[in-house]
Amino acid sequence: MMLGTCAQIRASFRSIELKKRTSARYNKRAENKNITTLMTSSSSSSSSSSFEIDYELHKENRERLNEALFLKSIKKTNNRKEIVLLQAGKQMQRYSSDNEPLFRQESYFHWLFGCKESDCFGSIDIGPNGTKKTVLFVPRIPKEFVVWMGEPMSNSEIAKKYLVDECKFVDELELYLLNEAKEGGIVLHLMSGRNTDSGSEISKAEVPESVLGMNDVEIRTDVLFEEITYLRTIKTKREQEVLAFASRISSEAHVEAIKSVKPGTMEYQLEAEFLYQIYKRGGLRFASYPSICASGKNAAVLHYGHSGAPNDKECKAGELILLDMGGEFHCYCADITQTVPVNGKFTTDQKILYNGVLRAHKDVIKAIKPGVIWTDLHLLAERRILEMLKSLKIINDNSTIEEMLEYRVCAVFMPHGLGHLLGIDTHDVGGYGLKNSNYRERILKPGLKSCRTAKMLEENNVMTVEPGCYFVDALIDDVNMDEKVKKCINFETINQKFRGFGGVRIEDNVVVTSNGCISWTNVPRETEDIEKVMNGTLNWYKM
Ligand SMILES: [Mn+2]
Numbered sequence: 001m002m003l004g005t006c007a008q009i010r011a012s013f014r015s016i017e018l019k020k021r022t023s024a025r026y027n028k029r030a031e032n033k034n035i036t037t038l039m040t041s042s043s044s045s046s047s048s049s050s051f052e053i054d055y056e057l058h059k060e061n062r063e064r065l066n067e068a069l070f071l072k073s074i075k076k077t078n079n080r081k082e083i084v085l086l087q088a089g090k091q092m093q094r095y096s097s098d099n100e101p102l103f104r105q106e107s108y109f110h111w112l113f114g115c116k117e118s119d120c121f122g123s124i125d126i127g128p129n130g131t132k133k134t135v136l137f138v139p140r141i142p143k144e145f146v147v148w149m150g151e152p153m154s155n156s157e158i159a160k161k162y163l164v165d166e167c168k169f170v171d172e173l174e175l176y177l178l179n180e181a182k183e184g185g186i187v188l189h190l191m192s193g194r195n196t197d198s199g200s201e202i203s204k205a206e207v208p209e210s211v212l213g214m215n216d217v218e219i220r221t222d223v224l225f226e227e228i229t230y231l232r233t234i235k236t237k238r239e240q241e242v243l244a245f246a247s248r249i250s251s252e253a254h255v256e257a258i259k260s261v262k263p264g265t266m267e268y269q270l271e272a273e274f275l276y277q278i279y280k281r282g283g284l285r286f287a288s289y290p291s292i293c294a295s296g297k298n299a300a301v302l303h304y305g306h307s308g309a310p311n312d313k314e315c316k317a318g319e320l321i322l323l324d325m326g327g328e329f330h331c332y333c334a335d336i337t338q339t340v341p342v343n344g345k346f347t348t349d350q351k352i353l354y355n356g357v358l359r360a361h362k363d364v365i366k367a368i369k370p371g372v373i374w375t376d377l378h379l380l381a382e383r384r385i386l387e388m389l390k391s392l393k394i395i396n397d398n399s400t401i402e403e404m405l406e407y408r409v410c411a412v413f414m415p416h417g418l419g420h421l422l423g424i425d426t427h428d429v430g431g432y433g434l435k436n437s438n439y440r441e442r443i444l445k446p447g448l449k450s451c452r453t454a455k456m457l458e459e460n461n462v463m464t465v466e467p468g469c470y471f472v473d474a475l476i477d478d479v480n481m482d483e484k485v486k487k488c489i490n491f492e493t494i495n496q497k498f499r500g501f502g503g504v505r506i507e508d509n510v511v512v513t514s515n516g517c518i519s520w521t522n523v524p525r526e527t528e529d530i531e532k533v534m535n536g537t538l539n540w541y542k543m
Pocket of ligand 1: 419420466
């Protein structure tokens with residue numbers, strides 16, 4: 001369904017409002033209880049436990065892929081063996097130097113193998129009753145490297161660790177494939193496709209020339225990417241445990257960060273606190289993305305914190321600070337945002353604005369369940385934000401909320417999408433472009449076009465919910481602003497009170513359940529709780 005007309009928009013809201021009234025799932029205690037059941041250890045402010053990865057997680061993913069390929073994609077026309085071949089990420093070097101940035105595995109390869117090493121290949125010999133043979137191919141480490149890198153694991157140790165049938169060296173891949181092809185030939189399934197967030201093409205495994213030249217080798221690139229991308233959107237229980245862990249540790253680190261905010265704090269000190277806490281508490285060595293610690297006006301820069309604007313402003317009393325930071329564990333990401341007052345006390349206007357975004361956030365979380373379309377939830381969030389903007393007289397009374405939704409007024413104040421799929425990538429794959437009845441085309445209207453998915457939610461999707469409201473000069477002053485939109489906006493109020501205000505964003509990580517969703521994010525959200533945590537009168541983890 002495309003949300004083309006106002007009537008359709010209203011109709012879809014009616015159904016969301018109705019569902020909302022009949023459910024009250026967003027309950028802090030119930031939510032915490034659910035979090036605890038997913039954790040290996042309970043939350044505490046002094047937690048230093050890490051999480052042990054069960055590599056069955058990746059074995060299960062391989063079996064799921066095997067089943068999907070067999071059930072849906074492969075029409076058997078002959079008796080050839082079907083082999084899936086993926087290539088791992090490559091160790092990079094900084095420009096022409098020998099400086100090697102810490103390696104992080106390529107996400108599709110990680111999903112299938114969980115293998116931490118760079119420059120590998122992985123093959124899965126698929127079969128109608130489960131995978132037949134899985135082989136990891138690892139680089140042969142020259143003897144002299146042992147001095148620098150330490151003793152490598154033996155191939156049998158690697159096979160045992162990653163629960164694969166065999167581990168060979170990369171230089172044996174060619175012979176392995178030639179041998180497999182010898183009797184009756186092989187069909188080699190390779191990745192081919194494009195990431196719908198970046199537009200970048202996925203790299204295909206580099207198959208040795210001699211193998212490509214064989215008559216008995218058929219290359220197929222039409223099914224693997226599609227199947228694996230879809231499967232990555234549906235998180236298994238094992239994956240959810242890792243994601244919940246990343247979210248829990250990131251929540252704890254967020255709470256520590258806001259406890260250290262005061263006038264005079266440098267934005268980078270909050271980034272430093274967060275990175276220190278995620279690593280110390282859970283061994284989260286990577287952040288999911290560069291931290292956004294944006295005080296005052298900077299909060300209106302959606303991806304502030306990049307190398308040209310490196311969180312280097314001093315936080316001032318009277319400003320809000322927006323903290324968008326997430327840690328990554330075993331390549332599974334968290335992505336959490338808090339917005340708090342620098343001096344620990346919200347002003348009246350800040351509180352109204354914050355509570356408007358919080359209402360959008362809560363109402364979306366209440367409305368999430370399988371079957372709901374993501375862009376409808378985006379519109380629900382817009383509705384709540386427009387209502388708040390109206391109460392602050394930032395938008396005028398001469399149009400109804402319905403009309404303003406149709407004119408796309410809210411895109412001036414929330415130019416980004418409501419949220420995104422979350423997983424091994426922060427903006428996880430599978431937002432658009434899959435041949436599946438749950439999928440919708442991108443809606444090419446202001447605001448909605450920034451949604452990273454327009455899909456119908458399914459059980460075990462993991463999403464971020466991150467409504468926001470900002471005062472972006474470039475959008476407020478846009479000379480090409482639609483006349484209808486312009487008429488709705490009260491520029492006088494904005495100029496008097498909100499120019500340079502920055503903005504508010506509130507972001508949780510949630511998993512879609514059979515009848516709702518569970519949030520894994522556990523940070524103070526109510527303004528009173530935020531103020532108490534910041535002034536030290538509330539220990540968040542003892543609640
Ligand atoms: Mn996000």
